[in-house]
Amino acid sequence: MTFEAWIVLIVFVFLVVAFLTEAMRPGLILLSAAVIFMATGIITDRELIAGFSNDGLVTIAVLFLVNEGIRQSGLMALLARRYLPHKRNPMAFMLPRIMIPVAFFSAFLNNLPIVVNFAPILIRWSEIMKLSYKKFLIPLSYAAILGGMCTLIGTSSNLVVHGLMLDSGNQGFHLFELGKIGLFVAFFGFVYMAVFGNWLLPGEKIKFAGKPSEGKDYNYNLQLVENSQLIGKQVVNNKIEGLTGLYVNSVARNNKILTPGKHGIRLQPDDDILVTGSSDRLNYILFHKEIKLKGMEYLGHVKPENLKQYEVVLSPRFPWLGQTVTQFSFFEQFHAVVLAIHRNGERITDNLNNLRLKVGDNVVLLATENFYQTWGSSQMFYLVNYLRDLHHDKGPRVKWMALIILLAMVIAIVVNEIVSYGFGMRLNIFFYVAFAALLLIWLKILPQQNYTKSVSWDLIISIASAFAISKAIQNSGVANMLAEDTINVVRSIGPVGVLAIIWLITSVLTEIITNNAAVALVFPVAAVAAQLLGVDARPFFVAIAIAGASSFMTARGYRANLVIKAIGKYSAADFLRIGAPMQIIAFILSVLLIPLFWPF
Numbered sequence: 001m002t003f004e005a006w007i008v009l010i011v012f013v014f015l016v017v018a019f020l021t022e023a024m025r026p027g028l029i030l031l032s033a034a035v036i037f038m039a040t041g042i043i044t045d046r047e048l049i050a051g052f053s054n055d056g057l058v059t060i061a062v063l064f065l066v067n068e069g070i071r072q073s074g075l076m077a078l079l080a081r082r083y084l085p086h087k088r089n090p091m092a093f094m095l096p097r098i099m100i101p102v103a104f105f106s107a108f109l110n111n112l113p114i115v116v117n118f119a120p121i122l123i124r125w126s127e128i129m130k131l132s133y134k135k136f137l138i139p140l141s142y143a144a145i146l147g148g149m150c151t152l153i154g155t156s157s158n159l160v161v162h163g164l165m166l167d168s169g170n171q172g173f174h175l176f177e178l179g180k181i182g183l184f185v186a187f188f189g190f191v192y193m194a195v196f197g198n199w200l201l202p203g204e205k206i207k208f209a210g211k212p213s214e215g216k217d218y219n220y221n222l223q224l225v226e227n228s229q230l231i232g233k234q235v236v237n238n239k240i241e242g243l244t245g246l247y248v249n250s251v252a253r254n255n256k257i258l259t260p261g262k263h264g265i266r267l268q269p270d271d272d273i274l275v276t277g278s279s280d281r282l283n284y285i286l287f288h289k290e291i292k293l294k295g296m297e298y299l300g301h302v303k304p305e306n307l308k309q310y311e312v313v314l315s316p317r318f319p320w321l322g323q324t325v326t327q328f329s330f331f332e333q334f335h336a337v338v339l340a341i342h343r344n345g346e347r348i349t350d351n352l353n354n355l356r357l358k359v360g361d362n363v364v365l366l367a368t369e370n371f372y373q374t375w376g377s378s379q380m381f382y383l384v385n386y387l388r389d390l391h392h393d394k395g396p397r398v399k400w401m402a403l404i405i406l407l408a409m410v411i412a413i414v415v416n417e418i419v420s421y422g423f424g425m426r427l428n429i430f431f432y433v434a435f436a437a438l439l440l441i442w443l444k445i446l447p448q449q450n451y452t453k454s455v456s457w458d459l460i461i462s463i464a465s466a467f468a469i470s471k472a473i474q475n476s477g478v479a480n481m482l483a484e485d486t487i488n489v490v491r492s493i494g495p496v497g498v499l500a501i502i503w504l505i506t507s508v509l510t511e512i513i514t515n516n517a518a519v520a521l522v523f524p525v526a527a528v529a530a531q532l533l534g535v536d537a538r539p540f541f542v543a544i545a546i547a548g549a550s551s552f553m554t555a556r557g558y559r560a561n562l563v564i565k566a567i568g569k570y571s572a573a574d575f576l577r578i579g580a581p582m583q584i585i586a587f588i589l590s591v592l593l594i595p596l597f598w599p600f
Contacts (some may be wrong), residue, residue, distance in 0.1 A: 001055055001478075001481070002476065004041075004042050004475070004554075005476050006480065007036070007042060007476070007478055008042065008473060009261035009518060010039065011551065012521070014032075014033065015029060015033055015517065016345060016513060018140070019514070021079055022359075024361075025458050025559060026458060026459075026462045026513075026514050027459070027460075027462040027465065028461075028515070029463070030462050030465035030466060030516075032056065033465065034048055034330070034465040034469055034472070035048070035154060036152065042476050043468055043471050043472050046523075047471045049464075049509075050167075051163075051465065051466070052460075052472075054163045054464070054467060055163065055166075055429075056159030056163040057159070057399055057460060057463050057464055058151075058161065058430055058431045059153065059428075059429055060459070060460065060463065061151065062129065062157050062430065062437050063433055063437075064110055064393035064442070064454050065112040065437035065455070066109065066409070066433060066437050066440070067456060068446055068451070068454030069214055069402060069437065069440030069445050069446035070109065070402050070440075071113060071117050072445060072446055073401070073445050073588065074104050074399055075399045075402045075403055075406070076114070077116065077121055077501060077547040078115065078119055078399055079101070079517070080121045080122075081124075081125075082292070083097075083101055083120065084097075084098065084121075084122075084125050087440070089193070091135070091197055091198040092194040092198075093196050093456070095135075095139050095193050095194050096193070098122070098136060098139065098140065098143070099139050099142070099143035099146070099190055100143070100190065102115075102143035102510070103144070103146050104147060105149045105154055106143065106146075107147040107148065107150050107151045107153075107154075108153060108154070108406075108409070108410050109406075109411075110156075111145070111154075111155060111559075112142055112144075112560050112563065113138055113563060115205050115560040115563060116146050116382045116563060118140055118393065118526060119137060119140060119142035119382075119564065119567050121578065122137060122140060123567065124219055126517065130201075131567065132203030134202045134569075135197065135201045135202075135203045137567060137569065137570075138201060138564060138574070138578060138579075139197060139201070141558070141563075142189065142552060142579075142582065143307060144553065145549060145552065145558060145560070146182070146185065146190070147186065149182040149546055149549035149550070150176070150179040150183055150186060150341050151175055151178065151179060151182075152173050152176075152177070152178065153428070153429060154178075154414075155547055155549045156459060156463060156515070156516055157510075157516050157545065157548035158545050158548075159525065160463055160466055160467070160516050160520060161541055161544055161545040161548070162174070162390070164177070164467065164470055164519075164520065164523045165541055167467070167526060170537065170541070174417055175375075175413060175414070175417045176414075176417065176418075178204065178545055178546070179258070181362075181593050181594055181597065182549075183219065184593060185212060185550070185585070185586045185589050188585050188589065189582055189586075192581065193582075195508050196578075197578070200581075201574075201578055202570065202571075202574045214365065217370060218562065219249070219339075219554060219556045220274075220277065220281070220285055221272055221273070221294035221295075221340065222274075222275055222285065222291045222481055223270075223272060223273070223291065223293075223294050224267060224269055224273075224290065224292075225290060225291065225292055226524065227422075227441055227546075228291065229242070229290050230267055230334035231267055231268065231269055232266055234265065234267075235265040235266075238261075239262075240267070241552045243253055243275070244284070244289070245278065245284065246277045246281055247277065248260050248265075248443050249274045249275065250265070251265050251271050251273050252271070252272035252273075253268065253270070253272075253275070266428050267304050279430070280545035282307075282335050283304070284302035286305075286307060287304055290483060291397065293339065293366060294487075295337035295338065296337070296507065298368075299335075299337055299366065300538070301412050306369065307366055307367070308367065308368070308371075308372075309339070309364065309366055309370060310363050310364070310365045310366075310372070310383070311360050311363070311365070312362075312363050312382065313360060313363075313379070313382040313566040314357060314359055314360065314361045314363060314381065315359065315377045315381060316359050317380050317552050318359070318380045318381070319380065320357060321357055322356055322358075323356065323371075324354050325355055326354065326414050328357065328365075330365065330502075334365070334367065334375060335367060335370065336367035336371055337367070338363060338364070338365060339364040339365065339366055341355060341361050341364070342361070342363075342569050343358065344364035347552060359561070360565070360566040360567045361566065362567065362569065379431070379453050379454070382563055382567070385421065385480060398445055401443055401445060402440070402445055405436050405440060405443075406436070407430050407435055408436070409435075410433045410434075413432050414554040416429070421589075422473040426562070438492070462514065462516050463516050466517050466519075466520035467520065469521065470521065473524045474500055474527075478525075479527070479528045480528050482525045483526075483528035483529040483531075483532055487529060487533060495535050495595075496533045499540060499543050499590075499594060501540055501593050502522060502529070502540055503590055504520055504547075504587070506518050506522045506543070506544050506548055507547045507550060507551075507583065508557075509521060509522065510548050510551050511553060511554045511556055511557040511559040512556065512557070512590065514556075514557055514558075514559075515551060515557055515558065518547075518548055519544050519545065519547075520558075522544050523541070526541065526543075527540075533600075535600040536599070537598055539598040539599075542589055542594050542598055543594055547586075550583060551577030552575070552578075552580075554572065554575055554579070555570075555575055
């Protein structure tokens with residue numbers, strides 16, 4: 001191998017290790033790789049910065065503004081509340097009813113903001129309906145994935161493949177071209193979730209007739225007040241006499257965790273008592289004379305009736321990542337007390353002060369209403385839930401204007417596609433997206449003061465760097481080497497075998513290094529493979545796009561999955577159990593249908 005090829009392979013190992021260990025944010029990891037390629041002469045400085053001027057990249061950036069304008073208007077929250085079922089129905093009916101409209105929105109808007117905005121509404125709705133919220137949050141993320149793979153602008157990796165096709169001299173995708181396969185995957189995905197979701201998704205199984213499922217549980221860290229009458233009381237069947245509706249999970253005493261059933265626990269003055277209860281238990285605890293919430297001494301000046309419990313997920317923009325809870329004081333910054341932190345589906349309550357904060361941590365806070373008013377719309381947090389409905393100050397006129405602008409943007413893009421087929425005239429999709437964003441700003445639906453905060457610059461840098469990495473793989477000769485090896489192995493089964501391998505490699509890389517990096521790495525290999533086989537490369541490019549969007553088995557490859565994992569407190573096994581069959585469905589449909597719609 002050449003020196004350049006060795007550099008590319010070494011950097012690839014660096015990418016995998018860096019993503020697995022979460023050494024840096026994705027954009028910085030990919031930019032580091034691109035800069036190394038430029039420093040070693042594998043790509044030029046112009047090739048490094050070319051990705052930042054790509055049409056698709058700029059379109060994604062402006063789409064974030066449209067998303068934020070729609071969110072600020074309260075339109076999605078209103079539509080969700082109107083559309084969600086108002087009575088209990090079988091899961092086979094409820095899941096598609098929730099997933100289909102989310103998929104529609106995701107076909108034209110960025111997926112992550114849709115998931116982040118719908119998640120708190122779904123949690124609140126499941127509480128009202130007395131259903132397990134864990135049955136609905138993974139399907140919410142999957143719906144965004146399924147809708148996103150149906151259009152060119154539905155997910156960022158589709159636009160990356162489109163941009164790479166244009167750069168290599170190929171014709172790019174039309175707006176709905178990927179829908180030829182995406183709609184089939186989405187349809188069978190909806191059917192799969194409707195039939196098997198109730199059994200495979202975590203949480204209590206939902207029965208149409210019979211006892212309602214449990215709603216969302218809240219955990220509280222309690223301490224006994226001085227001279228509490230509960231001192232000396234015994235924990236019997238996970239209950240404490242005098243505490244109604246609260247169930248003891250454990251008692252922390254002298255750096256040891258005591259669990260009911262294994263220990264005969266009698267309460268002592270310095271015990272930390274971890275209990276579980278429904279949302280209405282917060283006020284009960286705040287007004288109880290014998291107990292107090294741990295950390296309440298910081299909020300002693302606030303009347304109990306003015307305190308509320310919030311749950312937030314730390315986003316990549318949280319400025320104090322990597323610091324411990326002691327180094328960064330939530331109370332000093334937000335006038336909020338940390339009750340607990342959930343990480344990887346597990347609740348952490350012990351030794352919180354030494355815990356270093358990470359992206360995706362689900363932090364349970366106790367604060368006043370000012371927390372939501374000041375920080376609820378910030379980009380530092382994804383607001384998960386708090387114990388009341390979220391209200392929007394903007395009236396119905398603003399919501400109607402936002403809806404009209406969104407529909408006008410979609411209709412204009414669709415008409416543009418139809419006209420381009422019939423008459424050959426076509427405006428760039430960016431024009432319609434940018435005009436919609438400016439209308440939202442001009443009409444003061446999207447505040448102009450902080451409009452740049454709604455753009456995920458890490459994603460923008462990731463995509464631009466992915467273009468440079470793809471060019472390095474092509475320039476170094478690694479693409480030719482890998483393509484030749486692949487073809488030599490599967491030559492006997494022809495182009496369909498190569499397509500299947502390309503789909504699987506893209507899918508695996510997506511779960512490790514994110515979808516945008518994965519499609520950029522595999523694209524030049526697919527292009528060379530098509531040349532060596534003497535076939536049209538378009539079926540391979542479609543396979544890369546669909547595989548890059550099909551991230552169901554883990555939370556790592558797709559940012560919406562990562563957020564939902566934190567919000568829903570899911571484990572990796574939860575995603576694998578429900579997502580593996582979905583991934584297999586997408587693979588089988590792709591291998592069978594892509595050659596039919598895009599012949600070799």
